Amino acid sequence: MNANMHAEPLLKVQGLNLRYPGARDGAYAVQDASLELHPGEVLAIVGESGSGKSSLLNCIAGRIACAPGHVHYRRASEAWVDVHALPERERRLLARTEWGFVEQHAADGLRMNVSAGANVGERLMALGERRFDTLREQGRQWMSAVELDAERIDDSPKAFSGGMRQRLQIARNLVTHPRLVLMDEPTSGLDVSVQARLLDLIRSLVARLHLSALIVTHDLGVARLLAQRTLVMRQGRIVEQGLTDRVLDDPQHPYTQLLVSSVVAP
Numbered sequence: 001m002n003a004n005m006h007a008e009p010l011l012k013v014q015g016l017n018l019r020y021p022g023a024r025d026g027a028y029a030v031q032d033a034s035l036e037l038h039p040g041e042v043l044a045i046v047g048e049s050g051s052g053k054s055s056l057l058n059c060i061a062g063r064i065a066c067a068p069g070h071v072h073y074r075r076a077s078e079a080w081v082d083v084h085a086l087p088e089r090e091r092r093l094l095a096r097t098e099w100g101f102v103e104q105h106a107a108d109g110l111r112m113n114v115s116a117g118a119n120v121g122e123r124l125m126a127l128g129e130r131r132f133d134t135l136r137e138q139g140r141q142w143m144s145a146v147e148l149d150a151e152r153i154d155d156s157p158k159a160f161s162g163g164m165r166q167r168l169q170i171a172r173n174l175v176t177h178p179r180l181v182l183m184d185e186p187t188s189g190l191d192v193s194v195q196a197r198l199l200d201l202i203r204s205l206v207a208r209l210h211l212s213a214l215i216v217t218h219d220l221g222v223a224r225l226l227a228q229r230t231l232v233m234r235q236g237r238i239v240e241q242g243l244t245d246r247v248l249d250d251p252q253h254p255y256t257q258l259l260v261s262s263v264v265a266p
Contacts, residue, residue, distance in 0.1 A: 008074065010180060010212050011037040016059050016069035018052075018236075029055040030066065031236040037180070042206055042213045044227035044244065046220060046259070052236040053216040054104075054184050060214065061101055061182055062091045076179060096126040100173030104185040106165035110157045110172065116143060117153035119172045127176060142171040147201060163194035167201065174205065183215045187222060199225055220263050224248055232256045 018030040030052045037043050045053045059066040062083045071083040076098060083091060095101065103109035110119050117139035124135055140150040146167040157165050166186060173181060186202065187195040203226055206213060217223055223230045223244055231241035232253065240253040251257045 007039055009036040010039050010041075010074050011035075011060075011214075012070075012072040013060055014070045014072070016056065016066045016071070018055055018059055018064060018066045028052075028236040030059055033059075033069070033233075033236075033238055035231060035238070035241070037212055037214060039179075039212055040210045041229065042211070042215060042227045044223035044230040045214065045216045045233060046218065046223050046230055047233035048218065048259070051233040053218075053233050055236075056233065057182055057184055057214060057216050061095065061099070062086070073180070093126065096123060097176050098179050100176075100178040100181040102166075102169055102173055102181065102183040102186050104188050106162065106169045107157070109169040110165060112157050114156070115154045116148070116157060116160070116168055119157065119168060120175050123172055123176050138175055142175050143168070145174075145205075146171045147197075161194075163190050163198060166190070166198060170202070170205070174209065174211075177209070179212060181211055181213045183213060185216055185218070187217075187219070202226060220248055220259065232259065 013033060013035045016030050016033040017028060019028045033056055035043065045056060047053050055064065058064045059069070060071050060083075062071065065084065069084075072080050073083055074080050083094070086094065101109065111122070114122075117136060120139040120142050121135035124138055129135060136153070139153050143150045143153060148164060148167050148171070157168055160168060170186075187198055190198065199222065205211065206226065215222070215226060227244050229242065230244040230247045231238050232247065232255065233239065234255045240247060240251065240256045247256065248260055251260050
């Protein structure tokens, strides 16, 4: 168990609800979802497609208005804020500095018409950095940190493979040393060998940088590899949560049992 589990949480989500306009039978995409995340902890959100995983992540990030419900975050200043109550400008600044968001499709999280180095440096500029030499050096360092060739700093992301783009997106998010990173299916759509290398990289960065992270995934193997705790979603509700090994090795809810058995069945 994470030693910081007994410390004050970094994030407290309370009673989030989301219903998209026009949803069939008024069904909720997210219903009464609550969770806590502690400093240095990785929490996986798992479930089948349509279970509400990504909707919950976007609600937490403040990208979608959820009502009722609250997302309380403890800032670097130790002050608690309700993310959904922040003015739009402050929420955007938070997302560019203390938070990171890794998109499922890397092209959605990158500026495809500027260089790899500019993608990384742009986040630093949100913190006020304007010195070209510093921006370029940080770009090179972070490309190396995610195992990209720093000599390709001037290349467009369009020239990169899918796995390389995802690495660049991770570098773009981590350059500001965020306190919280949200990841939406970061290995989806990649070849198995590329997925394995990317997971090794994420696990290494999480440990080295003491990152706190929420990771949405449909792959229980990803949850087992990266997360100390896992919560399971079904039809917008959290049906089970706990230590990852306990949830995956001794599932209590019938739906979790079905998910696990579908993976281990011959």
